[in-house]
Amino acid sequence: MTSTLGLGAPVTAPPRRPSTGGPARPRRRRRLYAVGAAVAVALTSVAVALWPRTASAPAVDTAFAEPSAYAVTYAVTHPDAATSTERLWVRRPFDSVDITYSGPPPGATPSLVVVYRLGVQVLKAASAQAGSLHIPAAAAPQDVRADIVVPAALRAHKLKSIGSEKVLGRTCQVFRSAAPLRTGPLPALGPGSTYVDTCIDGAGIVLRETQVSAGHTLSDRRAVLVQTGASAVAAAPFDMTGTPTPFDSGGGAFTPLTLTSRPPGSSWGFDRSPDGFAHLGRFAVVPPQPQLFGQGGNGYGSMGLPGSLVTEMDDVYVRGADAVVLQQGSTLNGATFTPPANGLDVDLGPLGHGQLLIAGGGFTVVAEPGNGKGFVRLSGTLPPDALVTMMRGLSKQPGGTLTRLHGTGG
DSSP states (O other): OOOOOOOOOOOOOOOOOOOOSSOOOHHHHHHHHHHHHHHHHHHHHHHHHHOTTOOOOOSOOOOOOOOSEEEEEEEEEOTTSOOEEEEEEEETTTEEEEEEESSSTTOSSEEEEEEEETTEEEEEETTSOOEEEEOOOOSOTTOOOHHHHHHHHHHTTSOEEEEEEEETTEEEEEEEESSOTTSSSOOOOOSSSOEEEEEEETTSOEEEEEEEETTEEEEEEEEEEEEESGGGGTTOOTTOOOEEOOGGGTOOEEEEEOTTOOOSSOEEEOSSOOTTOEEEEEEEEEOOOGGGSOTTSSOOOTTSSOTTOEEEEEEEEEETTEEEEEEEEEETTOOOOOOOTTOEEEEOGGGOEEEEEEETTEEEEEEOHHHHTEEEEEEESSOHHHHHHHHHTOEEEOOOOOOBOTTSOO
């Protein structure tokens, strides 16, 4: 987690000239016009830096509510296949449960259960035993944050507004994308006949999702029951456990550290927590990487080294239903990281050029400092310009030691 780059510098707007309340003289008026033009140019430059390939968003309503918790039951249909049921519970910012059942709503036998919470994924297929993995910190991947994502995705041409409809008597707006909003970073939307239409109501909840390939409907996911608030998720199995996949089988690790822990080399960090956010925790993380571990189970290749195993440190900040996660790391053998696909180029100041990734659940800003020998990522459920400004304001932190948080295991 080292870098040779210098300290960050947050971007601030020029100060406003105080008004005297009287008429301006012509010379002074010209100076005011000049200052106003300079401010306009500066703000335009910042906008271009953050959105280099975008245009103004269409005139559609992008105001959505932000429920802290909700539950939705969907009827899921496929051509030439029986209708199934999906039940989704979300407790923001980290927790979600998604269960697929055979048969139409209310569903019969569970066929797949996926649970996410901070640092953990639990997976249970049919009658098999549930298993669990340690995963990097992130907001619930099954949650779509329409309140922040829709306006930015429209600007970046990742979404297109195509109208509205009613589901369960609730009006929802239909947005077209190249991939489902619940998947990873969204690619640009092209003109072809392969797309996904997602209908989102004023509460920011997905009421319908239709996937189309080459003009043919692959699946249709339509809400039949919607509930919001804490009572809607009271019975959800957020705490479901599974047999942990061992570290030496690629199951990953998620170890709580003291907040004063530092990696031996230098790292990047906030001089203070983002406004309104509490520093929930600092974690030493090894993402699940089963492809690096041989069938023998010892996790080491023929040279006795753990290959290009990625390790990272995650700092998690929370503010109600919102989360910001700072991740930084490298590989044990110094392998380089390449910029992610589907990103927008952004200027990250001392961290150099980076990428802004737009997904249904929020945004990620990524840099690969040190000639790609490491990575720094800032993800969260905030508008993208706020995350970019935060990333530009990171400063170099001194080296230290990593200390396990007392009472969190051996």
